[in-house]
Amino acid sequence: MTRQPDPGTRSVTVLARVSDGRAPELRKALREAGTPFAHVPGVHFARLVVVEHPVTQTRPAVWGWKARLLDLIVHGGRGSRPDDFPHPYLLLTATVDGPQERFFAGIRALGPEADAIWDHCTGYPGSERAEAFVRYFADRSLRAGYTFAGAPDGTVAELRDAVRLRRRLAGLAADGADGRVPALTSSGRPAAPARAEGESPLPLGDIQGMVLRGYGHHLAATHLFLRFTEVAGARAWLGAVAPRITSAADVQERPNRALHLGLSHAGLAAVGVTRDELDRFPQEFRAGMAVREPELSPGRGTDPWNGFFADPGSVHAVLMVSAATPQILGAVVRELRAGVTASGGTEVAGEHHGERLLAAGGDRRAFIEHFGFADGLSTPLVEGYHRGSREELLPPGEFVLKLRDVDGDIAGRDLPDELACHGSYLVYRKLEQDVGAFRETVGAVADHFAGGAGDAGAALVGRRRDGGTLDLCPRASHVRRANPLDTLPGGRKLSRRHMMLRRGIPYGPYLPEGAPDDGRERGLLFLAVVGDIRRQFEFVQSEWMADGNVFGRGGEQDVFTTAGGPHARILVEGETPVHVPIPRPLVTCRGGEYFLLPGLAALRALAARR
Incomplete structure (x- = not known):
């Protein structure tokens, strides 16, 4: 029988003794920690305070006779005499949904952030020891008869869902848009991810979380690129990191951090995968992106690649960390780097850091890319996880191996089950954006558009800056090349x-509008999850982006992927067609690789090989 979660709201009070002489350090740690509990699921209210002295009690100026009699009996008419605590204590008081043990487990998920605070207390076991961690807090809990809750009949998740739903409905009404709104249950909450009728549920616990979720609430990410130097040490490191990888089942509660791991073909070889198994992977994955780049970026190939990507096959793995705040991210990355250093079989070959860019102004939080256009739109919906019509949903095999794809076939049918089951392919490309060149380009043709440079940019992208659709979307714009919809046979x-x-x-700092080009590096860390590298990514890149024939554009290339040079230009349709010169590339690929995102069981099996 499955135990149902406790929906009740309760108070939690924990009193932990602070080690002698550590109170000043602890106060400093609390100031630097900010609000760590903001990302622990189910928290209404939480506060930490160091207590060293009792609060002095003052007698009221006016007493009732019963109070005077009680004071006489207890104190004998003497004034109150506070006793100093023998040691300082760290007081945690919180109001949470469900049992306190679940709250303690949520604190443990803070990892290094929790350690930075409670390491100052006596007997603290550390966040790595799950049972000891929860027991430490349970043993120091006190009964309390109060709660801090604005809506005692609603859980935190319900309140957050209600606020989020209210904002989305208000935004829809204000915009007058016809965008898709999630299905609602009778209670007004967004409906849970649906499963197609008669379809088995997706194995969420075995799929890496980033496959099905984009972590829109995570504001920063760090990608560590690794090289395996010794098989046994590399496998030991894989075994240590595998339990920490975020699964699709872990993302239902909006985690404050997520960790994912991709392995290149060279990386699989470096940890001892057999030649027979390696040869069963598709040719494009075996070759690696560097070999494929002349077709993906015609006329450029890997000449612009730099850093650690300039040495093909040298990157064996990518460890991707994302977090709700830069502070959380930094603590996790430091811990992971220490683990790599201690492994003896793994080393860091390079690192990329990214942060979301917030659009200026407006009441709703929206993200943009460096050219100033809304980002993160038009993500496909996965059958068995999202809701939508049959036309909107894509079979999970389009993104998850060993499941049925859009052709009714089993994705990765011929791949070794132990390595590929419930895995996905990750396409990774570092795309440098020349913001100065983009602004010069649209400025040079601004007079040909009613809305000036803004309309010129929208015509090239295929969307307005706020993400809104155009009345007439140019057939060969970037958006239409990426997804032609009904424009092609x-x-x-x-x-x-x-x-x-x-x-x-x-990645990189945003260049404010009107500011001169500062020459700093900025762009997009492009990540795409697919079930078939050639049919999905490589087809779009080589047939639709790097070639204009299918759109009636001959050799004209997409302006945001491969176009650019002394004679390059883009034809933009409109009431009066306009040729837009592209004197130098707006986007340049600086490196990339194909990775396998193994299912979690496959990752554990790989680490356990002997």
Whole structure:
């Protein structure tokens, strides 16, 4: 029988003794910690305070006779005499949903953040020891008869869902847009992810979380690129990190951090995968992105690649960390780096850091990329996880191996089950954006558009800056090349065969509007999750982005992927067609690789090989 979660709201009070002489350090740690409990699920209210002295009690000026009699009996008419505590204590008081043990487990998920605070207390076991951690807090809990809750009949999740739903409905009414709104249950809460009728539920616990979720509430990410130097040490490191990888089942509560791992073909070889198993992977994955780049970026190849990507095959793995705040991210990355250093078989070959860019102004939080356009739109929906019509949903095999894809086939049918089951492919590309060149380009043709440079940029992208659709979307704009919809023979049925789940994040500082080009590096860490590298990513990149024939544009290339040079130009349709010169590339690929995102069981099996 499955035990149902306790929906009740209760208070939790914990009193932990502070080690002698550590109170000043602890106060400093609390100031630097900010609000760590903001990301622990189910918390209404939480506060930490160091207590060293009792609060002095003062007698009221006016007493009733019963109070005077009680004071006489207890104190004998003497004034109150506070006793100093023998040691300082750290007081935690909180109001939470469900049993206190679940709250303690949520604190443990803070990892290094929790350690930075409670390491100052006596007997603290550390966040790595799950049972000892929860027992430490349970043993120091006190009964309390109060709660801090604005709505005692609603859980935190219900309140947050209600606020989020209210904002989305208000935004829909204000915009007058016809965008898709999630299905609602009778209680007014967003409906849970649906399963197709008669379909088995997706194995969420075995799929890496980033495959099905984009972590829109995570504001920063760090990608560590690793090289395996010794098989046994590398496997030991894999075994240590595997339990920490975030699964799709872990993302239901909006975690404050997420960890994912991808392995290249060279990386699989470096940890001892057999030649027979390696040869069963598709040719594009075996070759690696560097070998494929001349077709993906015609006329450029890997000449612009730099850093650790300039040495093909040298990157064996990518460890991707994302978090709700830069502070959480930094603590996790430091811990992971220490684990890599201590492994003896793994080393860091390079690192990329990304942060989401917030659009200026407006009441709703919206993210943009460096050219100033809304980002993270038009993500495909996965059958068995999201809701939608049959036309909107894509079979899970488009993104998860060993499940049925859009052709009714089993994705990765010929791959070794132990390595590929419930895994996905990750396409990773570092795309540098020349913001100065983009602004010069649209400024040079601004007079040809009613809305000036803004309309010129929208015509090239295929959307307005706020993400809104255009009345007439140019057929060869970037958005339409990525997803032609009904503009090509075969219509949406054709487009469905080439969709990707994009999980990218910008890197580098934003260049404010009107500011001179500062020469600093900025761009997009492009991540795409697919079930077939060639049919999805490579087809779109080589057939739709790098070639204009299918759109009636001959050799004209997409302006945001491969176009650019002394004679390059883009034809933009409109009432008066306009040729837009592209004197230098707006986007340049600086490196990339294909990775396998193993299922969690496959990752554990790989680490346990002997």
